[in-house]
Amino acid sequence: MIAALGKTKLEKEIDTFSRDQRKVLYQNTFAIELNENCSGGCFFCGFESKLGTPQNFIQSDFLEQIASEMSEDWTAKRCILLYDQTDPLDHPDYFNILKMFEDRGIGIATTTTIPAGTEEKSAENLSLINRISISHVNRERLTPHFQDLGIAVYLDLQNYLKLLGKNDPFEDAEQGIRVEKSVKETIDNLFGRYPFLPKQTRFYDLRRDGNNERSQVQERETLFLYCDDSTHPSPFSKITDRDYFGVLNVGRAFNLDLNERGSNMFGKSRGVKITPNGFFNVYPIKPTPQNRTGRIIEQITPEDFRVLEYNELHDYPSSTDRIEDHYVKAA
Ligand code: SF4
Numbered sequence: 001m002i003a004a005l006g007k008t009k010l011e012k013e014i015d016t017f018s019r020d021q022r023k024v025l026y027q028n029t030f031a032i033e034l035n036e037n038c039s040g041g042c043f044f045c046g047f048e049s050k051l052g053t054p055q056n057f058i059q060s061d062f063l064e065q066i067a068s069e070m071s072e073d074w075t076a077k078r079c080i081l082l083y084d085q086t087d088p089l090d091h092p093d094y095f096n097i098l099k100m101f102e103d104r105g106i107g108i109a110t111t112t113t114i115p116a117g118t119e120e121k122s123a124e125n126l127s128l129i130n131r132i133s134i135s136h137v138n139r140e141r142l143t144p145h146f147q148d149l150g151i152a153v154y155l156d157l158q159n160y161l162k163l164l165g166k167n168d169p170f171e172d173a174e175q176g177i178r179v180e181k182s183v184k185e186t187i188d189n190l191f192g193r194y195p196f197l198p199k200q201t202r203f204y205d206l207r208r209d210g211n212n213e214r215s216q217v218q219e220r221e222t223l224f225l226y227c228d229d230s231t232h233p234s235p236f237s238k239i240t241d242r243d244y245f246g247v248l249n250v251g252r253a254f255n256l257d258l259n260e261r262g263s264n265m266f267g268k269s270r271g272v273k274i275t276p277n278g279f280f281n282v283y284p285i286k287p288t289p290q291n292r293t294g295r296i297i298e299q300i301t302p303e304d305f306r307v308l309e310y311n312e313l314h315d316y317p318s319s320t321d322r323i324e325d326h327y328v329k330a331a
Helices: 009-016 019-027 060-072 094-102 119-124 139-145 157-164 183-193 310-315
Strands: 029-032 079-081 107-109 131-134 152-154 202-205 209-213 223-226 239-241 271-275 278-284 295-299
Touching (some): 009 278, 019 060, 019 271, 029 060, 094 107, 119 139
Parallel strands (some): 029 271, 079 107, 131 239
Antiparallel strands (some): 152 223, 278 295
């Protein structure tokens, strides 16, 4: 039994759900939101997260008890998120919590903006991060940490070719990048000569304007930034550059990132979410101006559903018995 030890509403109220009810909730959990507020402030946020100082943290020892209870009935090796309307690293003990769940056979997927102050810790735990999201919101801050975070920046082509173990067929690389009149001509020329370059190769002048792609190139000021090229092994493939595409969806609809594990175009984040304030039912709807996230989030109370023992299921075909069948909305 999980005692109401902590200060969060979740910790105080969790025992109002029976063990069987919690079992059903855990079986349907897609995320545990470790705290309130998000430090990210991403303009493209599809979750309408509340920007602010992270607070009301679920304590690690309490999460350990949840992980233990979850793993007791973990029939399928599932993967959940330890965040939703938050950045995972907003919780100061994130990596230990992640390991705590994974040690119990519960997979954890991590996408993060590397919040301010977590740069070094993130570099140390890079293997535990699945995806780093960079944009003009955090690019300048993260620039000094790019190398440590596996975001590759090359001052010249020679270093890059060395890394790939390739010989330069034109022996140009030692001279640096051949700079043409425009970025496009320079890139086109590079691809013509070195077709193995990452598809998303592009220029940034990180010293002067870290937020925009360059419109002009100048020899010796050119920096290469390689991002998210699927032909490269990790760590190159774990970067999402939000500024790259020129146009960007804002909101959840058609967001491929959100859709990566599901078949619903409006996102995969559905089911039960656990937050410091309790258990919530999250289900997707078509986004509208009134509901731009395309999600309805409702608190679940112990009165909202009942759990039947198998011997009570004679009226239900057990193979299709699901939580939705027993969900009873409180009056
Ligand atoms: S996209 Fe993620 S990190 Fe950015 S504001 Fe939204 S929840 Fe926070």
